[in-house]
Amino acid sequence: MPSSTFAGRNIKYVVLDITGVLKESGPGGGHAISGSIDAIKRLYKNGFQVRFCTNETVMTRHTLVQQLKNMGFVIDEIKVFPPIPAVCKVLSDRKLRPHLLVHPDSLQDFEGVDCSNPNCVVLGDATEQFSYENLNKAFQCLMQLEKPILFSLGKGKYYQEKGNLVLDVGSYTAALEYATGVTAEIVGKPSPTFFGAVLQDMGATASETVMVGDDIVSDVGGAQACGMAGVLVRTGKFRPRDENHPNVKPDAIVDNLAQFVDNLLANMA
Known part of the structure; x- marks a missing residue:
């Protein structure tokens, strides 16, 4: 070699x-x-x-x-x-059912994942889906669980898109961690x-x-x-x-x- x-x-x-x-x-x-x-x-x-x-x-x-x-x-x-194929394997291995807050275009990679009666939250780069309403639903899901589990698909603070810096998933993950006291499990870099x-x-x-x-x-x-x-x-x-x-x-x-x-x-x- x-x-x-x-x-x-x-x-x-x-x-x-x-x-x-x-x-x-x-x-x-x-x-x-x-x-x-x-x-x-x-x-x-x-x-x-x-x-x-x-x-x-x-x-x-x-x-x-x-x-x-x-x-x-x-x-x-x-x-x-x-990160998505990796988190799907984790969900399967641990028999977890996620509440997904991800970009709609990525949902195909979650095909076959049971999302009924969620017992964890998966946060991806949802871009425009990161509304107050959607973040609040993820927050409420975590607060209702006896043993809340939060997965973050990466933990970047920001990235560049169309010449501008934009907030990445890590910023929203930090908000949920702060509000719930739950430490996210990172699937993705780093x-x-x-x-x-x-x-x-x-x-x-x-x-x-x-x-x-x-x-x-x-x-x-x-x-x-x-x-x-x-x-x-x-x-x-x-x-x-x-x-x-x-x-x-x-x-x-x-x-x-x-x-x-x-x-x-x-x-x-």
């Missing part, structure tokens, strides 16, 4: 965020970031194992992959890890369990893996907490102050995914 000396490590495996790294969000799914399509092809060509780890919950995994393919990306659906599932799928060790993302906390910090190298790109939701974050220090900061791949391939063994 090929490897590269990067950030003082022997890197064999690459995990990539999607929105903000491969593409910018926008109408019809957005557009590919310059150089990112070719960057993925170069990773494949040089034999690196690649997976895609995203907190995307506004659409189904199939729709997301189709959007990427329409932009020109070569990507297999089974190599994309979003959860160690979520990153662990990606590593397991590749048969990878964390020390030989690098995560590339535009979120200094969820992508970079989450990956580093699991033992992976974390690389921050200056695309997507990146802001200059991220380079001097008080708690998270990236192993590298690059202008974009293409520059990261340039650096990785330049140091191949």
Whole structure:
């Protein structure tokens, strides 16, 4: 298996965020970031194992992959890890019936999940569905349960959409945590369990893996907490102050995914 000396490590495996790294969000799914399509092809060509780890919950995994393919990306659906399939497995294993506060376009991925007489709440990036009425229903559901359980599909504070920063699911999760006293279980980045599932799928060790993302906390910090190298790109939701974050220090900061791949391939063994 090929490897590269990067950030003082022997890197064999690459995990990539999607929105903000491969593409910018926008109408019809957005557009590919310059150089990112070719960057993925170069990773494949040089034999690196690649997976895609995203907190995307506004659409189904199939729709997301189709959007990427329409932009020109070569990507297999089974190599994309979003939170919804992961939380569905948790719900099944623990025999939980969720009250869902998620985006309508993502509901297809919850097909077959029993939502009758809910005994937990699942919060995704519901965008316009995050009304007072809907948040209050989720709050009331939790308050009525003897042992309330709240799942949050990621815990991002904000992301970039159509050139503007917008509130992410973590902000609404924090409101419900504050109101109910319940600590949410995070399914998605930066959860160690979520990153662990990606590593397991590749048969990878964390020390030989690098995560590339535009979120200094969820992508970079989450990956580093699991033992992976974390690389921050200056695309997507990146802001200059991220380079001097008080708690998270990236192993590298690059202008974009293409520059990261340039650096990785330049140091191949």
